[in-house]
Amino acid sequence: MTDTTIDTAPPEAPLPSPVRWVRDNLFSSVSNTVQTVAFTAVLLGLLRWVLGLVFADESNWVSVATNMRLLFTYNYPAEQFVRIWFAAGVLFVAVGASFAAWNINPSITLRRIGVSLMGTGGITLVVALITPSATPSGLRTAMWVLGVALVVIAAVVLRVIPEPHRRRVPFLGLLIGVSAIVCAIMWFVPFGDYGFSEGEPTAADGIVASSTRVPWTVLFIIMIATYVAGRGLAQVVSLAPLRRAMIAWWVIGPAFIVFMVLRDPEFDWAHIWSTDLPMAAGFALGGGALIYLLAAPGRSDLARVLGAIVAAAAVFNWVAAFFGWYPMLQKARFSFALAAIAILLVPNFAGERSARLRVAAVWAGFMVVFHWLLTGINTASTLDITAPPFLGGFVLTVSIAYYVMLASFPLGVLLSLARTSKLPIFRVLSTTYIEVVRGVPLITVLFFFSIMLPLFLPSGMGISDLAAVFAGYTVFSAAYMAENIRGGLQSVRRGQYEAADALGLTTVQRTSLIVLPQALRVSIPNLVGQAIATFKETSLIAIVGGFDLLRIANSTIPNQPDFLGQKRPALLFISLVYFVVAYTMSRASRNLENRLQAGQAR
Amino acid sequence: MSIADNALTDEMASRDDMIVCRGVKKWFGDFQALRGVDVTVKDREVMVVLGPSGSGKSTLIRCINRLEVHQEGDIIVDGVELTNDLRNIEKIRSEVGMVFQQFNLFPHLTVLDNITLAPIWVRKKPKAEAEAKAMELLERVGIPEQAAKFPGQLSGGQQQRVAIARSLAMEPRIMLFDEPTSALDPEMISEVLDVMKDLARGGMTMMVVTHEMGFAREVADRLVFMESGDVVEVGTPEHFFTNPQEERTKLFLSQIL
Ligand SMILES: Nc1ncnc2c1ncn2[C@@H]1O[C@H](COP(=O)(O)OP(=O)(O)OP(=O)(O)O)[C@@H](O)[C@H]1O
Ligand SMILES: [Mg+2]
Numbered sequence: 092m093t094d095t096t097i098d099t100a101p102p103e104a105p106l107p108s109p110v111r112w113v114r115d116n117l118f119s120s121v122s123n124t125v126q127t128v129a130f131t132a133v134l135l136g137l138l139r140w141v142l143g144l145v146f147a148d149e150s151n152w153v154s155v156a157t158n159m160r161l162l163f164t165y166n167y168p169a170e171q172f173v174r175i176w177f178a179a180g181v182l183f184v185a186v187g188a189s190f191a192a193w194n195i196n197p198s199i200t201l202r203r204i205g206v207s208l209m210g211t212g213g214i215t216l217v218v219a220l221i222t223p224s225a226t227p228s229g230l231r232t233a234m235w236v237l238g239v240a241l242v243v244i245a246a247v248v249l250r251v252i253p254e255p256h257r258r259r260v261p262f263l264g265l266l267i268g269v270s271a272i273v274c275a276i277m278w279f280v281p282f283g284d285y286g287f288s289e290g291e292p293t294a295a296d297g298i299v300a301s302s303t304r305v306p307w308t309v310l311f312i313i314m315i316a317t318y319v320a321g322r323g324l325a326q327v328v329s330l331a332p333l334r335r336a337m338i339a340w341w342v343i344g345p346a347f348i349v350f351m352v353l354r355d356p357e358f359d360w361a362h363i364w365s366t367d368l369p370m371a372a373g374f375a376l377g378g379g380a381l382i383y384l385l386a387a388p389g390r391s392d393l394a395r396v397l398g399a400i401v402a403a404a405a406v407f408n409w410v411a412a413f414f415g416w417y418p419m420l421q422k423a424r425f426s427f428a429l430a431a432i433a434i435l436l437v438p439n440f441a442g443e444r445s446a447r448l449r450v451a452a453v454w455a456g457f458m459v460v461f462h463w464l465l466t467g468i469n470t471a472s473t474l475d476i477t478a479p480p481f482l483g484g485f486v487l488t489v490s491i492a493y494y495v496m497l498a499s500f501p502l503g504v505l506l507s508l509a510r511t512s513k514l515p516i517f518r519v520l521s522t523t524y525i526e527v528v529r530g531v532p533l534i535t536v537l538f539f540f541s542i543m544l545p546l547f548l549p550s551g552m553g554i555s556d557l558a559a560v561f562a563g564y565t566v567f568s569a570a571y572m573a574e575n576i577r578g579g580l581q582s583v584r585r586g587q588y589e590a591a592d593a594l595g596l597t598t599v600q601r602t603s604l605i606v607l608p609q610a611l612r613v614s615i616p617n618l619v620g621q622a623i624a625t626f627k628e629t630s631l632i633a634i635v636g637g638f639d640l641l642r643i644a645n646s647t648i649p650n651q652p653d654f655l656g657q658k659r660p661a662l663l664f665i666s667l668v669y670f671v672v673a674y675t676m677s678r679a680s681r682n683l684e685n686r687l688q689a690g691q692a693r
Numbered sequence: 694m695s696i697a698d699n700a701l702t703d704e705m706a707s708r709d710d711m712i713v714c715r716g717v718k719k720w721f722g723d724f725q726a727l728r729g730v731d732v733t734v735k736d737r738e739v740m741v742v743l744g745p746s747g748s749g750k751s752t753l754i755r756c757i758n759r760l761e762v763h764q765e766g767d768i769i770v771d772g773v774e775l776t777n778d779l780r781n782i783e784k785i786r787s788e789v790g791m792v793f794q795q796f797n798l799f800p801h802l803t804v805l806d807n808i809t810l811a812p813i814w815v816r817k818k819p820k821a822e823a824e825a826k827a828m829e830l831l832e833r834v835g836i837p838e839q840a841a842k843f844p845g846q847l848s849g850g851q852q853q854r855v856a857i858a859r860s861l862a863m864e865p866r867i868m869l870f871d872e873p874t875s876a877l878d879p880e881m882i883s884e885v886l887d888v889m890k891d892l893a894r895g896g897m898t899m900m901v902v903t904h905e906m907g908f909a910r911e912v913a914d915r916l917v918f919m920e921s922g923d924v925v926e927v928g929t930p931e932h933f934f935t936n937p938q939e940e941r942t943k944l945f946l947s948q949i950l
Contacts, residue, residue: 388817441817443817584797586795586797589760589793589797590791590798590799591799592758592759592760592786593758593760593786593790593791593860594786594787594810594811594859594860594863595783595786595811595815595863596810596811596814596815597783600814604814605799608801609800609801612801
């Protein structure tokens, strides 16, 4: 944290003296003084009330501490837990690499750090002062010590170090600093070691279990190391391929983690050699060759005709499957539909040999991964889990929310484009969809997909609970995404369309290269708002049978013999978890907006 | 000799026709914006379009690259007739450059990306080649040092020069200009006009809507004066500025000169 630099970028204006600031902002006039006093009183009252909830005698935080594992990973078997840590490791590597790939390097001035330390210290002291008598005395002392320490450090940063508003701490310093603080807390603060052993809760004094603190420490080190390595790599290679690789990973990687690493399918190798592998190879190589041939200049008409034929075949397969007749295996059905889309899009990628080869290679790679994943999803799990869902708790909440956002985004884009299209048929279909979905409560959509839909489907075309919930959320979220994006589309000026047309861009190129990038930029705040809503709404999984954070806190823990009826602490805890994630998303979106704006600002 | 071919020198008359408009009519709802326009632009000719506001100048040149669709008459650009056939439209658009009054640069792309976008995606040029060409063009319009900036960071005159470079990157045979200097502060007008003069001297076929009479006098081979959707008079600069025939032309010129 010490390697600060004095930069030449415009410095922040120097801070007025604290006394001056307080006088100018809080007590500048009689009415201002009255307001300040009144609001302070209300705030203190509220804080006292919350502290009362947290430290009340009937709040037994042991129920939360003991059930940490349940809240985060539900019934995932303890002897297989290394899979969870491995998955987290891969995720942290991806985060570090992505920070490096997108050159995310925000630095913060020492002054801002000082101000937030001062604020945190002040709040800690106020909490220590008004905390109810039920608070353990050791904790109260700790709060006093921490508060005083923070204020002293803040004072040193703000008043002793010269020019704190011009010294910046680089992002790496922040990353290391925050990681170090989190690890230090785990290694030195005596939270106690809670857990279950043979179904009985155990409790011991001391620091958190080594099975928790060691992996977390390693994870942070891995993330920082990846970031440093990625930054180094970025010096020697160009960022574009690194970014493409990371985007591909973020689309497909999490699904791989969930279905391959966490679920651990029991592959039937005989079947794979006889059926799965040949089929994957056929689609990858055959499709790739076809795409390569069709992408030659001058073959776009042929590509459109062939695409239409393949699309018709794909649609026929789905319709036939719906009526209980299966001309094709499920995987072929999916792959055929994807092939139709790819072939229809091929004319947009037509070009020289190397470009064609690249498109064909992307297709082949995608097919391999796709078939691998589908095979994994369709085979039984090796996990020895007492209750059926292998996924639950925070991991389930985050996985569902993440993939709903990912899937509903392109759907939303298509819907919004259709709704603003010149062709009335698209407009009517899309408007109907959006208005119907927006007029129905989410819970109804979820019930429809998890309970009603399986009744309509022919036998054999079952849909797993997880897939049903996922589909329901996606259908719902896409309608809202579409409306948000439509707002952005309307903000793109007509001149942009005309300039693109005048250059001879096709409609697809105009839309994807000119219109959407501008529309999406404008829509970021609304899209993130929608994403946050989706994240919180995943709590409705509970109602259709999933074990998400809310259900565990609200019914699983209060039903354990040792913690009968104890709801409050767990609910407070998951509120905090929801808040932290939602707030992080909202901050990230604000940073993203600033970054994009800084690029093109006047 | 029809009005469309008025005032052509023999040498000019022998050149190929680049743009031919025959009896072009265009309605916006009930309102007729073009009432049967006949204009021919020859190869390497600079044609300036004059006329009062609302006379249909923009509508005419926007019909030529099909940003507007005319309802009657024929428009033939470089031998290709404009019909609803998408392939013809894309072909003509990639051969006809257009510069707008409001620049219409893509704000989310850098200057360099603005220029290379169409060559890469429409002409399928390799990126490196497109970028080399773009730098050459930026050199030509005098702002190579701005390549990495975003349009919002440039002055109006610089933006319009980028817009010209963007059109030229497609190596068009014809350039259309719709009041390219009308949105500019006076001190920036000449930097854009200089680029256009340079283009004209290089032999580009151009159709220019402008109120810059100095430019028209110096650069135009012929002028066409429009009013209420009609072509009123076609002639050389000398003809227009010394001896216009029609009353309406005289009135218009006396107002703006
Ligand atoms: N999209 C449109 N819808 C309806 N009317 C239009 C449209 N575009 C142009 N017009 C009308 O057509 C007529 C000719 O317009 P045009 O823009 O071609 O005039 P102009 O000669 O370019 O004028 P200016 O010098 O003001 O640019 C005007 O009366 C205008 O109101
Ligand atoms: Mg006009």
